[in-house]
Amino acid sequence: MQEPRLTPTSYIVLGLLEFAGRSSPYDLKRLVAESVGNFWMLQHAQLYTEPARLAAAGYVTEEREEEGRRRKLYEITDAGREAMEEWRRAPTGSVSELRDLGLLQLFFGSAPERLAPAQIEAHREKLAEYEALRERDTGAGPRGPWLALEAGIRAERSWVGYWEWVLAETG
Amino acid sequence: MQEPRLTPTSYIVLGLLEFAGRSSPYDLKRLVAESVGNFWMLQHAQLYTEPARLAAAGYVTEEREEEGRRRKLYEITDAGREAMEEWRRAPTGSVSELRDLGLLQLFFGSAPERLAPAQIEAHREKLAEYEALRERDTGAGPRGPWLALEAGIRAERSWVGYWEWVLAETG
DNA sequence: CCTATCATGTAATCCGTTACATGATTAT
DNA sequence: ATAATCATGTAACGGATTACATGATAGG
Numbered sequence A, B: 001m002q003e004p005r006l007t008p009t010s011y012i013v014l015g016l017l018e019f020a021g022r023s024s025p026y027d028l029k030r031l032v033a034e035s036v037g038n039f040w041m042l043q044h045a046q047l048y049t050e051p052a053r054l055a056a057a058g059y060v061t062e063e064r065e066e067e068g069r070r071r072k073l074y075e076i077t078d079a080g081r082e083a084m085e086e087w088r089r090a091p092t093g094s095v096s097e098l099r100d101l102g103l104l105q106l107f108f109g110s111a112p113e114r115l116a117p118a119q120i121e122a123h124r125e126k127l128a129e130y131e132a133l134r135e136r137d138t139g140a141g142p143r144g145p146w147l148a149l150e151a152g153i154r155a156e157r158s159w160v161g162y163w164e165w166v167l168a169e170t171g
Numbered sequence C: 001c002c003t004a005t006c007a008t009g010t011a012a013t014c015c016g017t018t019a020c021a022t023g024a025t026t027a028t
Numbered sequence D: 001a002t003a004a005t006c007a008t009g010t011a012a013c014g015g016a017t018t019a020c021a022t023g024a025t026a027g028g
Helices: A008-020 A025-034 A046-056 A078-089 A101-107 A112-136 A143-170 B008-020 B025-034 B046-056 B078-089 B101-107 B112-136 B143-170
Strands: A060-064 A072-076 B060-064 B072-076
Touching (some): A008 A025, A008 A046, A025 A046, A046 A060, A101 B143, B008 B025, B008 B046, B008 B060, B025 B072
């Protein structure tokens, strides 16, 4: 029971286990896909290795089904809950980088008149996805995901506007 | 002379070598810091290992100063230029994830009234930085960086607006 | 029944980060 | 001179992606 670093991945796993209770890696995979994965995707392999790491550190417990598929099931411990609480209490003052591939290509001289349309379409699609999600959101359930969704919507709108500006500016 | 994957890091190094000509890792470090690093930062160690990787694959040449500091100097090859051209010609249709730590904390229940102010301040600072950069930009030089800067400005404005919205929505 | 897809997991590789180290300049 | 900072690099570690693999379920 050593203490590995807690990464964003760790907090995603812990947070989901806190919310959903005992879950298998595959359960986590589905949870991620329909929630936090919208702005922070994880590979499915991470959802097998990360809980194992967390178990070694005592933040979650691991048990194995005796019958059937013999899946591994994870559950958050008090130590895990405490780690989440501590993390929540220390609001980050960091801002993330854009790290956008399309922008990188533009920076290094890709032709805007080819790049921009592709980006506009992709961002419109993503925007539509988010708006559909908001339609379905009843507003019940935790507040965080609902608030976060708005960030996604605004970001996509901003991107669409930006690439349209690029077109106008260079066209 | 094998063929490693070309990652975004690779294209940043290739692109800078293409633009600036023969450079040492430290030259690259400074170049990154004042240009592309504004939206895609690299650790300085990568600017030593990545050119070495690229050299092994024939995309750049490596030579060593005979005197003084005996620095390594890298220069892009024709193969490297071609790789850049090919990359530029294939505009990406992918959109990046937000992957924002603050948003993750909000998603998992951090108190908005503590998180939002910290984020607003951080984003305002970044925004001011970008706007200062634009002041200094004469508009000479390549178009890409100038266009990319606008993306940063818009993104920061969007974030400030978002967190203010969060405050209003939850306050 | 057969095949496609879902579900479940492990292993290998590799990139990126962090840590370590030391030689040159510049400032005081 | 000496301290501080800049410049230059290597090594170790670890997390993340990719590849590999196979068992179960459902649809045709």
